[in-house]
Amino acid sequence: MGAGALSLPSTMAQANVVPDMILFLFMAVIAAVACNACVATSEYTGKHSFESMAALLFGPSRQWFVRVLTLVLLFGIQAVFFVVSLDLLHPFVAAYVSRMILGAVIAAITIPLCLVETLYALRYTNAIVVGCMLYIFVVVGIRAAMVGVWPATVTDVTTTSAKGLMYALPIQALSFGCQINSVRIYGELKDKSKMTSVNACTMVLGFALYVAFSILGFICFQGFPPADILTGFASDDWLVNSVRLVLGSCVILKIPLIFQPFMQVLEAISLPSHVIEAGDTRSFRVVATVLSLVGAFVMAITFKDLSILMGFVGATGDILLNFGVPGMFRSAKVIHEPQGTFWTSVFALVGTMLGAGTLSLPSTMAQANVVPDVLLFLFMAAFNFVALHACSSVAEYTGKGSFESMGIALFGPWRQWFVRVLTLVLLFGIQAVFFVVSLDMLHPLVASYVSRFVLGAVLTALTIPLCLLETVYALRYTNAIIIASMLYIFAVVGVRAAMVGTWPTTVTDVTSTSAKGLMYALPIQALSFGCQINSVRIYSELKDKSQMTGINAWSMVFGFILYVFFTFAGFVCFQGFPPADILTGFSTDDWLVNSIRIVLGPCVLLKIPLIFQPYMQALEGLMFATSAPTSASISLDPPRENKLRVAMTVVSLVGSFIMAIAFKDLSVIMGFVGGIGDLSINFAVPGKSCHGTCDKLSGAIRALHDGNGGPHVQQVDEMGRHCLVYVRHRDGHFEFNWSAGLKQRLSPCTEDPVALKTMLLNHASCSL
Known part of the structure; x- marks a missing residue:
C-alpha cells in the first residue's frame, strides 16, 4: 500500500466502474496465489529472497532474468516514492526552494534509513505508513461526501475498452505488488503455518480499501479524477494539505521496505561470491545506496506525471516479477507433500466439472425433451461417480498420480498410445472450448476497438504463464472463484427465467424423445460432468485418502443439482428454444448478462491450468516415449525440460486458439470433444485401468500356485x-x-x- 493508490481512481475513469472492480478482484486473487507460490518455494528451498531462491533453482539465464526484473521493479518504485513525496511537499515550499532541491534533500534523508535489514525492525514505521494511507482514504471520503451525488454524466457503468483495461492493469498490478517481501516476511515469521492466512487477509484488506478509495475519488472529481488524485485538489484546501504534510514526510519510510532485496541483487551482480559470504559488503552498500537513490531521484524529476511512471514500472517490472517469477519458482519446485483436504478436493473436482459445458446444457433439453434430459443427467452423474471411483481405486493400487503414468504401469504400448491420444484430444478440445467461451463473453464489450482474433491472441498470451502451476491444491483459490462465477451465472439466468414467469406454452409433451435428440445431449452432458482426468491428481494430493469416495459422491450430487436447475432456468428463459450457447441469446445491452461476461470472461482462463498439467504429461509421453519407455514420468534434464515445456505450451495454446476461431459455435466443439474424447477417456479408460489392475493381481495369485x-x-x-x-x-x-x-x-x-x-x-x- 502506498503510491499506487494515488492513481487508482483514474483507472476507474479509464476502464469504467464495474470492469475496474472486477479487475481489482482478479488482481487480488492472482496476487494472493503468487504470494503463496513464493512462500511454498521458500519453504522448499530454505531461502528467503528472490535472489537466493533463483540461484538455487534456476540456471544462469533465468537467474539473470529474475535479477534484471528485480532491479527494474524496485528502482522504479523508488522513483515513484520520490514523485509522491515531491507532489505532496513541494507546494508548501515552492516559494523558497525548487522541486529539484527538495528532492535532493529527501534523497539525502533516505540514505541512513536504508541500512536497516529486517522487516520486523520496521514494524512501527509500517504502522505509520498504513495509518497515513487510511488517513488519505478518510479525507477523500469526506470530500466525496461533500460532493454528495453520483456523477451525472456516468450512466453506463459496465462497458469498457481494451485501451482502458490496458491503462488500469499495470497500475493495479503495482498497487497489489508485495511478493518480493512475502518471502522475507515468511523467513522472519515465528509461526510459519500462519503465512497463508497472512497472505489472504492482506489481499482482502487491500481489495476493500482500494475499491472504496477508487469509488470515492471517482465521485469526488465527478468521474474525471487526475492521474495523481492529490494534484486535483486546491493547494489551499487545509484538509488535503494535512494529508500532503503527513504522507510527504512518511513516504520515505517505505523505501527501506524494498531496498534490501534491491541491494541483494546489486551485490550478487557486482561482488565476488567469497566477499558476499564473508559479509564484508558495508562499504559497497553505502556507495550503491547513494548511487541508486540519486538515480531514482533523477528519474522522478524527469517524469513528473505519476501515471507514466506507474505504467512503466507496472508493465515492465511488476507484472512479470510479482506474477511470472512466482510461477517459475512454483514450476521449479518439483517435490510436493499431500496437502489436499475434503473441501479443497471437492472444489477442485467441481471446478474442473463446471465451466464451458454449462452454457450448452439448456439446448440439450430442447433437443432431448424435459424428462429424458433429466434422466440422462441422473444417469451421467451416477456413471461418472463409478468412473471416478474406478480412477481412485487404480491410483491407490498403482501409486501413480496421472492417467499417463497409470497407463505406463498397467498397459502395453498400444493401450498406452490409446490413452495418450484420447487425453490429448479431450484436453486440447477443452482448451478450445475455454477460448470460445471467453471470446463469446468478452468480445461484445470491446468489439468496436479490437477484432475477435486480436482479443483471442491476447487471451492466449495471458494463459501461458498460468500453466506453470503443477498441483491442484495450489489452485484452490482460483477453483473457488470459478465455482462462484458459475453460481453467479446460474443466479442471473434464474432471475431472467423468473422475469419470464411462465412455462413455455408450446411445450405440452415432456416425455417423448428421439435418438437424434439423445445423441445431441449425450456428448455435451458427458463433457459437462467430466472431471476424471483430475480425480487421480486430486487423490494423490489428498492427505486422508479414505475421504475420496465421499469427495466423488458430493461432487456428482452438486453437479447434478446445479446442472438440472440451470437447464430448467435456461429452457424457461428462452421459452423452450435456448441457443447452443445460452449467453449469445441475450441482448448485448443487457447489463445483468453483461456482468456475467465481465466476470466469467477473465475467470475462464483460470480453468486452463486445471487441465494443462495432465495434457502436458500426455504430450511428453507422446514425444519421448521411445527414450523412456518404462518410466512413469518422462525425465528430462532441467534446461531441456524448461525450453520444451515453454515451446509445447505456446504451440498447444496457439493451436487451441486457432480451433476456437475456426469453430465459433460452441456446440460444434462440445460435440467433437464430448463424442470423441470425453466419453472414451472418462468412462472407457477407467474401466480398462480396473481391468488391468485385476489382471496384475490375478497374475500375482497364479504366480504363487504355479x-x-x-x-x-x-x-x-x-x-x-x-x-x-x-x-x-x-x-x-x-x-x-x-x-x-x-x-x-x-x-x-x-x-x-x-x-x-x-x-x-x-x-x-x-x-x-
Whole structure:
C-alpha cells in the first residue's frame, strides 16, 4: 500500500466502474496465489529472497532474468516514492526552494534509513505508513461526501475498452505488488503455518480499501479524477494539505521496505561470491545506496506525471516479477507433500466439472425433451461417480498420480498410445472450448476497438504463464472463484427465467424423445460432468485418502443439482428454444448478462491450468516415449525440460486458439470433444485401468500356485507398491524377500512360508 493508490481512481475513469472492480478482484486473487507460490518455494528451498531462491533453482539465464526484473521493479518504485513525496511537499515550499532541491534533500534523508535489514525492525514505521494511507482514504471520503451525488454524466457503468483495461492493469498490478517481501516476511515469521492466512487477509484488506478509495475519488472529481488524485485538489484546501504534510514526510519510510532485496541483487551482480559470504559488503552498500537513490531521484524529476511512471514500472517490472517469477519458482519446485483436504478436493473436482459445458446444457433439453434430459443427467452423474471411483481405486493400487503414468504401469504400448491420444484430444478440445467461451463473453464489450482474433491472441498470451502451476491444491483459490462465477451465472439466468414467469406454452409433451435428440445431449452432458482426468491428481494430493469416495459422491450430487436447475432456468428463459450457447441469446445491452461476461470472461482462463498439467504429461509421453519407455514420468534434464515445456505450451495454446476461431459455435466443439474424447477417456479408460489392475493381481495369485521346478524368482504385484520376490527351491522350500510396503501390511505375520503365503493370498483376494 502506498503510491499506487494515488492513481487508482483514474483507472476507474479509464476502464469504467464495474470492469475496474472486477479487475481489482482478479488482481487480488492472482496476487494472493503468487504470494503463496513464493512462500511454498521458500519453504522448499530454505531461502528467503528472490535472489537466493533463483540461484538455487534456476540456471544462469533465468537467474539473470529474475535479477534484471528485480532491479527494474524496485528502482522504479523508488522513483515513484520520490514523485509522491515531491507532489505532496513541494507546494508548501515552492516559494523558497525548487522541486529539484527538495528532492535532493529527501534523497539525502533516505540514505541512513536504508541500512536497516529486517522487516520486523520496521514494524512501527509500517504502522505509520498504513495509518497515513487510511488517513488519505478518510479525507477523500469526506470530500466525496461533500460532493454528495453520483456523477451525472456516468450512466453506463459496465462497458469498457481494451485501451482502458490496458491503462488500469499495470497500475493495479503495482498497487497489489508485495511478493518480493512475502518471502522475507515468511523467513522472519515465528509461526510459519500462519503465512497463508497472512497472505489472504492482506489481499482482502487491500481489495476493500482500494475499491472504496477508487469509488470515492471517482465521485469526488465527478468521474474525471487526475492521474495523481492529490494534484486535483486546491493547494489551499487545509484538509488535503494535512494529508500532503503527513504522507510527504512518511513516504520515505517505505523505501527501506524494498531496498534490501534491491541491494541483494546489486551485490550478487557486482561482488565476488567469497566477499558476499564473508559479509564484508558495508562499504559497497553505502556507495550503491547513494548511487541508486540519486538515480531514482533523477528519474522522478524527469517524469513528473505519476501515471507514466506507474505504467512503466507496472508493465515492465511488476507484472512479470510479482506474477511470472512466482510461477517459475512454483514450476521449479518439483517435490510436493499431500496437502489436499475434503473441501479443497471437492472444489477442485467441481471446478474442473463446471465451466464451458454449462452454457450448452439448456439446448440439450430442447433437443432431448424435459424428462429424458433429466434422466440422462441422473444417469451421467451416477456413471461418472463409478468412473471416478474406478480412477481412485487404480491410483491407490498403482501409486501413480496421472492417467499417463497409470497407463505406463498397467498397459502395453498400444493401450498406452490409446490413452495418450484420447487425453490429448479431450484436453486440447477443452482448451478450445475455454477460448470460445471467453471470446463469446468478452468480445461484445470491446468489439468496436479490437477484432475477435486480436482479443483471442491476447487471451492466449495471458494463459501461458498460468500453466506453470503443477498441483491442484495450489489452485484452490482460483477453483473457488470459478465455482462462484458459475453460481453467479446460474443466479442471473434464474432471475431472467423468473422475469419470464411462465412455462413455455408450446411445450405440452415432456416425455417423448428421439435418438437424434439423445445423441445431441449425450456428448455435451458427458463433457459437462467430466472431471476424471483430475480425480487421480486430486487423490494423490489428498492427505486422508479414505475421504475420496465421499469427495466423488458430493461432487456428482452438486453437479447434478446445479446442472438440472440451470437447464430448467435456461429452457424457461428462452421459452423452450435456448441457443447452443445460452449467453449469445441475450441482448448485448443487457447489463445483468453483461456482468456475467465481465466476470466469467477473465475467470475462464483460470480453468486452463486445471487441465494443462495432465495434457502436458500426455504430450511428453507422446514425444519421448521411445527414450523412456518404462518410466512413469518422462525425465528430462532441467534446461531441456524448461525450453520444451515453454515451446509445447505456446504451440498447444496457439493451436487451441486457432480451433476456437475456426469453430465459433460452441456446440460444434462440445460435440467433437464430448463424442470423441470425453466419453472414451472418462468412462472407457477407467474401466480398462480396473481391468488391468485385476489382471496384475490375478497374475500375482497364479504366480504363487504355479510352478513345480526351481529354483526360480517370481515377483508379486509388479507395481512395486506391495512387492514380494521369492525363490521356490526344488524341495518346496520358499525363500521370501518383500518390500517395505508389503512388510508393513503383513507385519503381524510370522516368517513361516506357509503362513506368509496364506496371508499374501488373503490380502490379494481382498484387494480383488
